[in-house]
Amino acid sequence: MSFSTKGEYGVRLMVQLGRHYGAGPASLADVAAEEELPRPYLEQLVMSLRDAGLVVSTRGAHGGYELTRAPQDIRMADILRALEGPIAPMICATEETDAAHEPACDRTARCSVNLLWVRIRDAITGTLEGMTLADLVPLRTPLADPQPAVQPRPTGAPLGV
Amino acid sequence: MSFSTKGEYGVRLMVQLGRHYGAGPASLADVAAEEELPRPYLEQLVMSLRDAGLVVSTRGAHGGYELTRAPQDIRMADILRALEGPIAPMICATEETDAAHEPACDRTARCSVNLLWVRIRDAITGTLEGMTLADLVPLRTPLADPQPAVQPRPTGAPLGV
DNA sequence: CTTAATCCCGACAGAATCAGTCGGAATTCG
DNA sequence: CGAATTCCGACTGATTCTGTCGGGATTAAG
Numbered sequence: 141m142s143f144s145t146k147g148e149y150g151v152r153l154m155v156q157l158g159r160h161y162g163a164g165p166a167s168l169a170d171v172a173a174e175e176e177l178p179r180p181y182l183e184q185l186v187m188s189l190r191d192a193g194l195v196v197s198t199r200g201a202h203g204g205y206e207l208t209r210a211p212q213d214i215r216m217a218d219i220l221r222a223l224e225g226p227i228a229p230m231i232c233a234t235e236e237t238d239a240a241h242e243p244a245c246d247r248t249a250r251c252s253v254n255l256l257w258v259r260i261r262d263a264i265t266g267t268l269e270g271m272t273l274a275d276l277v278p279l280r281t282p283l284a285d286p287q288p289a290v291q292p293r294p295t296g297a298p299l300g301v
Numbered sequence: 302m303s304f305s306t307k308g309e310y311g312v313r314l315m316v317q318l319g320r321h322y323g324a325g326p327a328s329l330a331d332v333a334a335e336e337e338l339p340r341p342y343l344e345q346l347v348m349s350l351r352d353a354g355l356v357v358s359t360r361g362a363h364g365g366y367e368l369t370r371a372p373q374d375i376r377m378a379d380i381l382r383a384l385e386g387p388i389a390p391m392i393c394a395t396e397e398t399d400a401a402h403e404p405a406c407d408r409t410a411r412c413s414v415n416l417l418w419v420r421i422r423d424a425i426t427g428t429l430e431g432m433t434l435a436d437l438v439p440l441r442t443p444l445a446d447p448q449p450a451v452q453p454r455p456t457g458a459p460l461g462v
Numbered sequence: 463c464t465t466a467a468t469c470c471c472g473a474c475a476g477a478a479t480c481a482g483t484c485g486g487a488a489t490t491c492g
Numbered sequence: 493c494g495a496a497t498t499c500c501g502a503c504t505g506a507t508t509c510t511g512t513c514g515g516g517a518t519t520a521a522g
Contacts, residue, residue, distance in 0.1 A: 141304045143390050151414050167468065181511055200519025201467040216417060229304045252437045253312050256377060263424040276413045328497065342482055361490025362496040
């Protein structure tokens with residue numbers, strides 16, 4: 141059970157753009173160097189993010205990418221959906237498969253297992269909707285900065301450890 | 302983002318065994334027929350479940366598999382761990398990577414993204430620990446059974462979609 | 463205008479994983 | 493004995509994933 145590294149890299153890319161937010165476009169070369177990731181691969185990923193409207197590009201010299209919104213306005217769910225498609229732990233439980241019309245699994249009537257995947261999906265999306273890019277942007281500041289109220293968005297975030 | 306069908310099939314296998322619980326061993330051929338799954342493949346999966354101590358086998362004619370515990374005593378987390386290994390949405394967030402000593406990612410100091418994967422992992426495991434096989438065993442009874450208190454563990458589950 | 467930086471984009475390839483098959487050995491019941 | 497069944501390792505075809513390559517389009521700077 142796992143996300144792909146596509147998701148991992150894409151999120152790290154977004155974090156870098158978040159740190160750069162407000163300072164003009166950041167080039168992929170810089171991001172790749174900072175995160176030690178293969179730049180050609182990041183090119184692929186950033187396409188998805190652009191198509192999803194999360195970043196805009198500036199072409200030409202001194203161009204690059206920048207966020208279209210402030211980090212605290214970008215939910216992690218949006219990022220991961222852009223990178224990996226709908227959040228579904230199993231085809232039986234794609235998003236929008238809430239109540240009726242699930243054509244993917246004709247066994248649904250007998251298939252009580254569906255309940256499991258739906259619950260997991262909701263747990264994941266709940267977590268993801270409750271976090272924004274701003275939650276990940278700050279480098280850990282081991283200074284006198286004992287985790288202040290980072291984000292003004294206490295959207296639940298059950299932290300149910 | 303998804304579980305493999307290995308998990309899906311394995312859970313369905315366990316559900317069948319759960320329905321058969323207390324009635325002696327059930328042969329894989331029966332389970333495969335009931336769930337319309339390839340029997341040779343189920344053979345592979347049930348090995349993992351046996352090695353994890355969730356089922357026991359009886360060899361020879363009229364043999365088969367049966368649960369080692371009652372369905373309500375088998376957490377879904379145990380089943381999926383047996384089938385798919387540790388629940389980790391990303392290598393940065395394997396189980397047991399709670400506080401210190403995470404050797405998988407040497408960038409952890411700078412890598413705030415870790416927080417994301419840990420939260421997702423905890424959301425998933427929380428859901429999985431709170432459900433047992435008994436929650437999936439009953440065929441849907443559309444009778445007067447209006448969703449009783451299924452599990453005693455309101456682990457948040459924001460349902461925030 | 464020329465040059466360099468950068469995005470853009472499609473095609474390709476190697477590796478890994480996964481779903482599923484096959485064949486046969488060992489075991490047990492009738 | 494013979495049938496049913498678990499047990500187990502090897503194999504394969506398909507798919508997906510990670511990552512590369514090459515070149516074209518666009519823009520800022522000198």
